Amino acid sequence: MSTTPNRAPAAAPDLEVRAVAKRFAAHLAVDDVTFSVARGSFFSILGPSGCGKTTLLRMIAGFIQPDRGDIAIGGRSMAQVPPNRRPVNMVFQHLALFPMMSVAENVAFGLARRGVGRAERLRRAEAMLARVGLTGAGGKRTEELSGGQRQRVAIARSMVLEPTLLLLDEPLGALDLKLREHMKIELKQLQSAFGTTFVYITHDQSEALVLSDHVGVMNHGRFEQLGTPQELYYSPATAFVAGFVGASNRLTGKVLAAAGEFIELRTRGGWSLRARRHGSIAVGADAEAFIRPEAATLGRTAAELPPGHSVHTGEVVSLLFDGANSAVLLRELAGQTELRIALPQTGAFADLTPGARIFFSFDPERAICFAAAGAHA
Amino acid sequence: MPETAPAAGWYRRLLLALLLAPALLWLLGLIILPHLDLALLSFRERVAPRTYVASLAQYRSFFSEPLYWHVFVRTALLAALATALTLLLAFPIAWIIAKLARGRMSALLLLVCLIPFWVSETVRTLGWMILLRESGVLPALLVRLGLTAQPVELLYHDATILVGLVYTSLLFMVVPLVGSLESLDNSLIEAAYDLGAKGGAILRTIVIPHAAPGITAGCIVVFMLTLGNYLTPTLLGGKNSFWFTEQIYTQFITRFNWEQGAALGFLLLALSTAMVRLGLALSGQRFSDVMRRA
Numbered sequence: 071m072s073t074t075p076n077r078a079p080a081a082a083p084d085l086e087v088r089a090v091a092k093r094f095a096a097h098l099a100v101d102d103v104t105f106s107v108a109r110g111s112f113f114s115i116l117g118p119s120g121c122g123k124t125t126l127l128r129m130i131a132g133f134i135q136p137d138r139g140d141i142a143i144g145g146r147s148m149a150q151v152p153p154n155r156r157p158v159n160m161v162f163q164h165l166a167l168f169p170m171m172s173v174a175e176n177v178a179f180g181l182a183r184r185g186v187g188r189a190e191r192l193r194r195a196e197a198m199l200a201r202v203g204l205t206g207a208g209g210k211r212t213e214e215l216s217g218g219q220r221q222r223v224a225i226a227r228s229m230v231l232e233p234t235l236l237l238l239d240e241p242l243g244a245l246d247l248k249l250r251e252h253m254k255i256e257l258k259q260l261q262s263a264f265g266t267t268f269v270y271i272t273h274d275q276s277e278a279l280v281l282s283d284h285v286g287v288m289n290h291g292r293f294e295q296l297g298t299p300q301e302l303y304y305s306p307a308t309a310f311v312a313g314f315v316g317a318s319n320r321l322t323g324k325v326l327a328a329a330g331e332f333i334e335l336r337t338r339g340g341w342s343l344r345a346r347r348h349g350s351i352a353v354g355a356d357a358e359a360f361i362r363p364e365a366a367t368l369g370r371t372a373a374e375l376p377p378g379h380s381v382h383t384g385e386v387v388s389l390l391f392d393g394a395n396s397a398v399l400l401r402e403l404a405g406q407t408e409l410r411i412a413l414p415q416t417g418a419f420a421d422l423t424p425g426a427r428i429f430f431s432f433d434p435e436r437a438i439c440f441a442a443a444g445a446h447a
Numbered sequence: 448m449p450e451t452a453p454a455a456g457w458y459r460r461l462l463l464a465l466l467l468a469p470a471l472l473w474l475l476g477l478i479i480l481p482h483l484d485l486a487l488l489s490f491r492e493r494v495a496p497r498t499y500v501a502s503l504a505q506y507r508s509f510f511s512e513p514l515y516w517h518v519f520v521r522t523a524l525l526a527a528l529a530t531a532l533t534l535l536l537a538f539p540i541a542w543i544i545a546k547l548a549r550g551r552m553s554a555l556l557l558l559v560c561l562i563p564f565w566v567s568e569t570v571r572t573l574g575w576m577i578l579l580r581e582s583g584v585l586p587a588l589l590v591r592l593g594l595t596a597q598p599v600e601l602l603y604h605d606a607t608i609l610v611g612l613v614y615t616s617l618l619f620m621v622v623p624l625v626g627s628l629e630s631l632d633n634s635l636i637e638a639a640y641d642l643g644a645k646g647g648a649i650l651r652t653i654v655i656p657h658a659a660p661g662i663t664a665g666c667i668v669v670f671m672l673t674l675g676n677y678l679t680p681t682l683l684g685g686k687n688s689f690w691f692t693e694q695i696y697t698q699f700i701t702r703f704n705w706e707q708g709a710a711l712g713f714l715l716l717a718l719s720t721a722m723v724r725l726g727l728a729l730s731g732q733r734f735s736d737v738m739r740r741a
Contacts, residue, residue: 131641133637133640152640153637153640153641154640154641154642154644154645155643158641159641159642160637160638160641162634162637162638163634164632164634166632166634166635166637166638168635168638168639168652168653169657170652170653170656170657171652179639179642179644179652180642180643183642183643183644183645183648227642228642231642231643
């Protein structure tokens, strides 16, 4: 899968992080992280809270000095460069707009620090506000704005300085769900309109998938996988990525047999299924398999299912209606394993009732199996 | 039940009146009545023994006698200077307590600021006298270090008065400053830094505008306390302290001229109120905002 960033894919990377590490007392917050971000692309660092992503972002911004490694922005090493001298600006988690200033003064703040004259900086602030769709809002107090408008002011305040890199520290976290969905799209459009390199950190896998050209999945201070959203979703490199990115059914058990790419897994409850293995897994070892809800097909009779795949039987536990994301929660009968399987958009299974018997199958190609943590290495 | 509603309202009003009664009695008996009496005193003049007429002579003499208003101007200027020095000294202390110290450390530091107040003002001031008088600790130390040939008298200077006033006022400046600095979101400082600001610009554009109500509240309290202080200027400044409260004391106690003393007391109240209002107007603050936010 080759995805190219919006513009100038061959240009030198805007951000290069090389073997960076940071330790706080006994806690290794960032452990030997290396990546680079191409010019004009949208890069996300995705991970659960406490994985070290905020520390990493603050090191790029310059608020924390790395213990080891180097960070280069626009090809220039940032060692010993303080935050106010870096070609980087940051959108803070709670935006950190200055309440003592008007919207225009907020946007003009950085220009004032660079010594741009008052008339000129207010003109540029107004022009930037117009670009983010806030024409005429310059005279307002920041608290008069809605959550989405405040976010646009925070972006305008940074973008008016024309940074090489814009860092965003979970700016959507404080918004309610509806606005978050809206701002996700808006953020993506703003990024492609400006063409500036964005580095975005989030714990929300959906934000990372929707917004990014490339995503680094971070856990315990390390990058588990670095790739496009599609790569993370369809070919996760580790069990953590498979479980963290997108919804998945996680099944643990022992490997009964291995044949080429595929293995036969037997869950503790006694259900046998075929899955594609990732890396080497010995027969008899503990392993965990991940099946996406949409990877399985439902059928009222075994004959309805696509031929060639082994047929499993389940009993409906409950119907989880959520529009296009509707799913059925069922108990597989051989091993009493609970599985979540997506309902087809046709509404064909909308009348399922708890207790109903149903058949399902899945392509073993799309059930990925990893050696259980601790089983190897 | 409509009948009980007025009864309940009456009962509630009685309860409120009873709850407020001690405070209101205090206010009436110890503040309002004495002030009314003093106000009446200040507006009369003794023309013969035990014969008084209504007159503005007491107020007129404040402006016609240069000593009175010279002393007042001097007192106001020194009080303003003491307030400014207290602010300069208290700001870094408050910054450390509010922003740099963590948890128990900041409570401990605030306690350290409070400790001098466990001792009465008289004893504290006498402590300064022991340190600063000619035969005291500090002049002896200066001689021992070879900085002065003879012990010098460090008491009875204007600077001594300022030291004493700043020392007495520090806590009243630190507390409102800590309150207003604690409420300043650290990410605002980081955002300003990230947008290219240096320390001075951050202080000027972010920290001081945010802390303005606390700064103003602290300055009002310290200015009023300093202007109305009697003990510290008198003990540390000696006979030549020329503090306005001393003039009032002299009228009441030495001269038995209660009429003049009362008039000077009201002039102090009026002039200090006017100065605070002027300060608020100049800094663009509103008194109600300051008292609410500080």
